[in-house]
Amino acid sequence: MHAIEIDRLTRFYGPVRAVDGVSFHVEPGEIFGFMGHNGAGKTTTLRMLLGLTRPTSGSARVLGHDVVRESLEVRRQCGFLPASYALPAHMTARQFLDYVAAMFDLAPEVSEPRIASLLKLFGLEAAADRKLGGFSTGMTQKVGLAQALINEPRILLLDEPTSGLDPLGRHELLEHLRRLSAERGVTVLFSSHILSDIETLCRRVAALHQGRLVAFGPIDALKSEHRSANMDELYLTLARRAA
Amino acid sequence: MKARFLWLDMRATLGERKTLLSVGMMVYAVLVMPVLVAKPPPHVLSALETWFGTSDPFMLSLFIWTDLAMNKAICVLGVVLAGSLILRERETGVLQVLLSKPVSPASYYLARVLSACGVMALLYVGANLAVAPLIARSVPGFRAGVFFASMAVHLFAAFFTVCFSALMAVLIQRRSLAMLVSLLTLMTLVGMAFMGFYNPAWQGISLLNPITQGISVLGHVDDLGPAHVLGPIGILLGINAVVLALGALRVRQLEV
Numbered sequence: 001m002h003a004i005e006i007d008r009l010t011r012f013y014g015p016v017r018a019v020d021g022v023s024f025h026v027e028p029g030e031i032f033g034f035m036g037h038n039g040a041g042k043t044t045t046l047r048m049l050l051g052l053t054r055p056t057s058g059s060a061r062v063l064g065h066d067v068v069r070e071s072l073e074v075r076r077q078c079g080f081l082p083a084s085y086a087l088p089a090h091m092t093a094r095q096f097l098d099y100v101a102a103m104f105d106l107a108p109e110v111s112e113p114r115i116a117s118l119l120k121l122f123g124l125e126a127a128a129d130r131k132l133g134g135f136s137t138g139m140t141q142k143v144g145l146a147q148a149l150i151n152e153p154r155i156l157l158l159d160e161p162t163s164g165l166d167p168l169g170r171h172e173l174l175e176h177l178r179r180l181s182a183e184r185g186v187t188v189l190f191s192s193h194i195l196s197d198i199e200t201l202c203r204r205v206a207a208l209h210q211g212r213l214v215a216f217g218p219i220d221a222l223k224s225e226h227r228s229a230n231m232d233e234l235y236l237t238l239a240r241r242a243a
Numbered sequence: 244m245k246a247r248f249l250w251l252d253m254r255a256t257l258g259e260r261k262t263l264l265s266v267g268m269m270v271y272a273v274l275v276m277p278v279l280v281a282k283p284p285p286h287v288l289s290a291l292e293t294w295f296g297t298s299d300p301f302m303l304s305l306f307i308w309t310d311l312a313m314n315k316a317i318c319v320l321g322v323v324l325a326g327s328l329i330l331r332e333r334e335t336g337v338l339q340v341l342l343s344k345p346v347s348p349a350s351y352y353l354a355r356v357l358s359a360c361g362v363m364a365l366l367y368v369g370a371n372l373a374v375a376p377l378i379a380r381s382v383p384g385f386r387a388g389v390f391f392a393s394m395a396v397h398l399f400a401a402f403f404t405v406c407f408s409a410l411m412a413v414l415i416q417r418r419s420l421a422m423l424v425s426l427l428t429l430m431t432l433v434g435m436a437f438m439g440f441y442n443p444a445w446q447g448i449s450l451l452n453p454i455t456q457g458i459s460v461l462g463h464v465d466d467l468g469p470a471h472v473l474g475p476i477g478i479l480l481g482i483n484a485v486v487l488a489l490g491a492l493r494v495r496q497l498e499v
Binding site (some may be wrong): 047050052053054073075076078080082084085086087088090091095098099100102103104105108111144147151 | 245247248251252254255258259260291335336337339340341342343344345346498499
């Protein structure tokens with residue numbers, strides 16, 4: 001069984017085709033790159049996978065669960081970090097993580113040590129009891145990642161997770177994702193327009209352009225198929241061909 | 244939705260600036276009460292005599308506290324606590340983080356409204372506990388049982404203002420407009436709450452007004468029985484359940 005299976009997924013916003021007949025699959029435990037420029041349809045696809053946006057047509061399954069009919073079960077097994085979001089300014093980092101843990105029905109004896117370990121993992125211990133309203137972008141992103149991991153998800157859906165992070169933070173995040181995949185078998189669907197991040201982390205990718213899937217497969221194979229030396233060249237070739 | 248989530252949400256709401264504003268409003272209402280009771284405005288005395296045929300100081304204090312203070316306070320508090328529910332979270336981008344958890348939009352909405360009702364209850368009960376000794380000290384013949392029975396019923400009208408404001412928020416989906424519509428509607432309902440007292444011909448239709456149900460004990464101060472308390476509470480619970488359900492139905496269609 002594929003961890004994520006997308007079949008001709010389509011979403012229209014009025015006359016605009018945000019996602020148009022996209023099909024691909026992600027294997028369990030892999031870090032899968034999802035690339036495309038801003039507005040290519042990556043975010044809409046991720047939202048459809050979580051049942052936050054309904055597909056106009058097509059279907060998708062996450063760990064065997066239909067994303068429309070069984071969206072709550074999908075969300076129970078997933079962690080999600082949106083591209084653009086805010087955290088409740090009036091809560092502290094610890095309160096917010098506790099709040100999110102309660103949404104997963106985690107008992108305090110389970111959630112408290114987990115929150116402590118996530119705060120430690122992301123170096124947020126000193127800021128744990130400060131209001132989120134005063135957090136920098138990088139710190140907010142770390143809390144965002146911590147909330148995505150609070151349920152120890154089997155699948156992580158990360159939408160532009162490295163944006164807003166400094167080079168060190170970016171490196172730490174990529175390392176952490178690698179560890180999650182290698183040690184815990186977490187499947188990561190990693191959306192980004194920073195192609196070097198995708199190249200560093202992923203073996204296989206799907207590329208979207210104007211809502212349509214323009215490539216899907218191992219990065220090396222795609223590079224050789226399109227005679228591209230690096231990811232930038234590959235993406236430009238794919239985008240130009242699609243246009 | 245688990246009790247723990249409700250509790251954490253309520254605790255978080257208590258820490259928000261809007262709650263501090265609400266506390267300030269309640270404190271003002273409590274502090275101004277002895278002054279108003281000591282020297283009631285002439286139109287209030289006249290209304291009391293005409294509508295209730297009495298000038299009993301306890302009745303006067305109950306009327307002033309219920310209508311001049313709490314009726315207005317619950318309108319504003321309802322809008323402040325729930326008038327931008329879901330919308331503010333959606334505008335700021337918090338909602339997409341929270342709704343990516345295993346919670347349906349309708350459950351999340353219900354939890355948030357119930358939590359706002361919890362905060363309203365806390366503020367409301369606190370204000371009444373604070374004002375009761377102040378009134379008792381300055382009003383001869385203060386009847387604590389009648390006072391708290393009346394306010395217990397009125398509390399469910401306060402819950403209505405929360406549920407209604409939340410419904411307007413998700414129906415209108417524009418924060419300022421939703422809050423304005425909620426405030427105007429609730430103030431109109433407050434303005435018409437005593438209609439059945441000053442014109443008995445309208446008594447039947449005025450019972451459809453949830454605020455009228457909330458102040459109904461004022462019509463039974465001298466013959467108060469359990470039915471005069473439980474009846475309107477039951478009706479208000481029913482109205483609130485319907486309003487909550489309508490909001491939850493609307494939120495089910497919500498996409499983040």
